[in-house]
Amino acid sequence: MTEPKSPTAVLREGPRALSTEETAEIEGQNLQGIRDVDIDDVIEYVHQGLRQLPDFVTLYKKYLKQRWDVYDLDFTQDRIDWTEKMSEEERASFVGISSGFHHGERQVEIELPVFMIGASEEEKLHIAAQIEDEARHTVFFDRFYREVVGLDGEDMMAVLDKSFPYVQETFVGPFGLLAYQAEELRRNPYDERARVRYGTTYFLWIEGVLALSVMKVTLSYARWRGFLPAYYTGFTATCRDESRHVQGGMRYLQDAVRKDPTMLREIHQTLATILTLSGVASRRVYYEPLGWTEEEVRVLLIQQLRRKLNDVGISLSKELEDMLAMIQPVLAGG
Amino acid sequence: MTAPTFFSPQWAAAVQDVLQAGPDDETRAGKLPEYWAFYEYVRDHYAASWALGVRDLPADLGGGTGYLRIEWAGGKVTDSRVLPDGEPVTATYVLDGAYADWKALYHGYDALRTVMYRKVVLQDGPLLEFFKGIYFFVECLALLASVGTQFPERAD
Numbered sequence: 001m002t003e004p005k006s007p008t009a010v011l012r013e014g015p016r017a018l019s020t021e022e023t024a025e026i027e028g029q030n031l032q033g034i035r036d037v038d039i040d041d042v043i044e045y046v047h048q049g050l051r052q053l054p055d056f057v058t059l060y061k062k063y064l065k066q067r068w069d070v071y072d073l074d075f076t077q078d079r080i081d082w083t084e085k086m087s088e089e090e091r092a093s094f095v096g097i098s099s100g101f102h103h104g105e106r107q108v109e110i111e112l113p114v115f116m117i118g119a120s121e122e123e124k125l126h127i128a129a130q131i132e133d134e135a136r137h138t139v140f141f142d143r144f145y146r147e148v149v150g151l152d153g154e155d156m157m158a159v160l161d162k163s164f165p166y167v168q169e170t171f172v173g174p175f176g177l178l179a180y181q182a183e184e185l186r187r188n189p190y191d192e193r194a195r196v197r198y199g200t201t202y203f204l205w206i207e208g209v210l211a212l213s214v215m216k217v218t219l220s221y222a223r224w225r226g227f228l229p230a231y232y233t234g235f236t237a238t239c240r241d242e243s244r245h246v247q248g249g250m251r252y253l254q255d256a257v258r259k260d261p262t263m264l265r266e267i268h269q270t271l272a273t274i275l276t277l278s279g280v281a282s283r284r285v286y287y288e289p290l291g292w293t294e295e296e297v298r299v300l301l302i303q304q305l306r307r308k309l310n311d312v313g314i315s316l317s318k319e320l321e322d323m324l325a326m327i328q329p330v331l332a333g334g
Numbered sequence: 335m336t337a338p339t340f341f342s343p344q345w346a347a348a349v350q351d352v353l354q355a356g357p358d359d360e361t362r363a364g365k366l367p368e369y370w371a372f373y374e375y376v377r378d379h380y381a382a383s384w385a386l387g388v389r390d391l392p393a394d395l396g397g398g399t400g401y402l403r404i405e406w407a408g409g410k411v412t413d414s415r416v417l418p419d420g421e422p423v424t425a426t427y428v429l430d431g432a433y434a435d436w437k438a439l440y441h442g443y444d445a446l447r448t449v450m451y452r453k454v455v456l457q458d459g460p461l462l463e464f465f466k467g468i469y470f471f472v473e474c475l476a477l478l479a480s481v482g483t484q485f486p487e488r489a490d
Contacts, residue, residue, distance in 0.1 A: 107450065169365060169446060172472055176449040177465045183455045197462070273462040280372040280469070282365045 005040070007220030007291035018044055026240065031068040034240065035233040039219040042236055043212055046243040050311035053251040056122040059244045063129035066244075068237050070139045073230040075147040081227040082148045089289040090221075095149060096285045097218055099166035101211075102141040106160060107175045108206065109134035111182040115198060117189035126248045133241045140234045148231065168285070173277035174210065177201050196256050196263045200270040203249020207242055208308045213300045215239050221290040250312045257314065268317055275323035337482035340440075341388065341395050341416050346402060348481045350414035353404070353474055361476075369469065376470040378409040384471075385423050386478075387430030387457070394486035399430065427459035440483055445476040 018026070018041060026037055026045045054062075082091065112134060116127040138156070145151045145159050153159040181198040188194060215235060222232040256263045287297055302324060309316065316324070338344035356377075362370055383405040391400050401423050405413035417423060431454035439448050448454050449472060456464055464471070 164444070164447070169369070169472070170469065172446045172449055172468060173465070176446075176468055176472075177461075179450050179452050180456055180461055180465070183452055184461060269462055273465050276466045277468065280369055282369040282469075284366060 005038075005220075005224070007217070007224050008296050009040075016040075016044065018048055023048060027062070027066070029240075031072055031233060031237055034068075034237050035229060037236060039216055039223060039236055039239060042239045042243070043216060045240070046212060046246055047307055047311060049243055049247040050250055050308065053247055053254060053312070056120070056126040056248060056251070059248050060122075060125040060129055062244055063126070063133070063241075066237075066240060067129075067133070067136075068234075070136045070143065070234065073140070073143070073234050075143065075230045078144075078148045078228045078230045079150075082150075085227060087289065089286070093286050093289040094218060094221070095163075095166050096168075096283075097214055097290075098141070098144070099163045100168065100171060100214065102145060102163045103160060103167055103171065104175065104206070104211070105134060105137040105141055106156075107178060108202065109138050111178050111202070114182050114185045114189060115195065115202070118185070118192075118195055123248070123252065126244075130245050130248065133238075133245070137238050137241070140238065144231060144234075148228070169282035170277065170280060174201060174206055174274060177273065177277075178206060192256065192260070193263070193266050196253065196266040197270045199249055199253050199256070200267045201274065203246060204253065204267070204305075204308060205271070205274050207249060208246045209301055209304045211242055212239070212246070213297065213304045215242075216300065217287065217290055217292055217297060221292075224291060246308070250308060253314070254312045264314065267314060268320060271316070271320055272323065275320060275326075279323070279326040337484045339395075339484045339486065340436075341391070341400055341402070343416065345481065345483060346414045346416050348483075349402065349404070349478055350411045352477050352481050353411045353414070357473060357477065373470050373473055376467045377406075380406040380409070380467060380470065382406055382426035382467075383413075385417070385425035385428045386454075387423070387428065388433050388436050389430055390433045392433065392486055401428075425459070427464050428457045429454050430457055431455065437485055439475070439479045440485070445472050445479065448475060 022041065023045060026042060029037060086094070109131065112127060112131050116124055116131075119127055142156050142159055145163055146153075149163075151159050151162040153162060178198070178201050181194070181201055184194050185191070185198055215238070219232060219235055219239070222228040253263075253267065257267070285294075287294060305324065308314075338348055357370075357373075383403060386402045386404065387399050388401075389399045391397055396419070401417040403413065403415055403417050403423075403425055404411060431448070435443075435448065435453035438453070439445065443453075449468070454475070
């Protein structure tokens with residue numbers, strides 16, 4: 001049996017190309033089978049789809065084959081790992097990251113319906129599927145917090161209330177921006193410029209950069225240590241769902257810029273705001289118990305952004321390049 | 335001393351004082367120095383005004399929608415007043431929220447979630463520029479909610 005890779009190995013080795021068979025294996029795995037898939041390969045699978053962006057009907061067909069039942073997961077072993085095997089430092093570091101997802105998944109679920117109004121009929125299918133995915137991811141974290149971390153509550157909001165103290169204050173940067181952009185779209189759902197700005201925050205930054213980077217931190221840890229099997233299974237399946245969301249989102253942005261090249265300015269201006277906010281952290285999170293350093297997480301974030309932009313052919317201005325060098329990780333995603 | 339009533343001139347003056355003073359040491363100790371350095375930078379360079387609207391005001395407070403207008407320049411609050419009825423609502427950023435949500439903020443609801451859950455939303459003004467100062471705005475929202483305030487009986 002091969003030794004599990006260290007969490008940060010991919011930063012040194014670089015991503016590996018997936019063969020057609022490996023791609024088919026990731027695409028076709030059921031929930032039980034996905035437990036054996038390497039998270040680095042799933043992230044690579046996201047980018048493979050970016051180089052030849054699928055249309056929205058293809059993404060919808062994939063959704064029908066790839067959706068999974070969040071109630072099929074059994075968190076019994078995860079609870080044992082959490083309470084008996086993981087150290088206090090590991091738990092503190094883990095919950096400091098996963099809480100951003102607990103709230104992030106909820107945010108991307110409730111802020112997406114408004115984007116559907118101005119979409120094409122084909123894209124509406126894809127967005128409807130994505131809303132269901134995000135609802136399932138929200139339930140996944142609700143179950144994880146109840147059954148593994150041990151937070152209780154009468155309803156989902158009560159559990160969210162209890163995990164909120166672990167969320168960094170800077171979470172309001174990208175997720176507050178998304179909420180206000182959704183409000184802007186609610187008032188003018190057919191405003192294409194507002195839709196592109198919204199899409200930049202949601203699909204490019206929150207899902208394409210933050211989520212994929214920070215997912216990797218906890219998932220690589222779980223795989224490396226052999227802990228939290230249901231978390232690994234459900235969240236790796238979530239990552240595969242995200243591949244459709246990121247590909248659909250990049251398809252939308254690419255089409256918008258091809259149709260009207262001045263839309264690039266909306267993407268740049270949105271990124272300028274996001275990168276301004278991303279230059280600061282409100283709390284120090286210690287990644288070391290999970291096998292990472294802050295610098296490695298920063299490298300991962302920048303790598304994720306560059307790959308998305310390169311794959312869909314969006315360039316950055318000099319000003320944005322300079323801002324990119326300053327970013328701090330926001331530990332959240334959706 | 336009796337706390338000023340919500341949306342009274344005395345309350346607007348108390349808001350100005352608390353925003354001017356900024357966060358206390360206990361609040362500052364809870365976040366990284368670099369976060370506060372960012373806050374100070376934004377505050378020092380903030381040349382904008384907020385019209386903070388409260389919808390569904392109870393009859394005791396005049397009913398309808400009222401606005402607190404706050405002006406920032408040179409790192410200071412240069413104006414904080416409740417706009418009289420009939421005065422046009424002009425500000426760099428016009429925001430509003432329901433009376434119940436403002437009251438909840440005063441009763442301990444989190445300022446971050448007040449923004450994230452769209453309890454207070456931007457109605458007018460450049461959104462992307464507004465968000466460059468969002469950490470500053472949220473800290474100010476928390477400060478504003480720390481002003482000892484009386485709400486009228488039967489106000490809900």
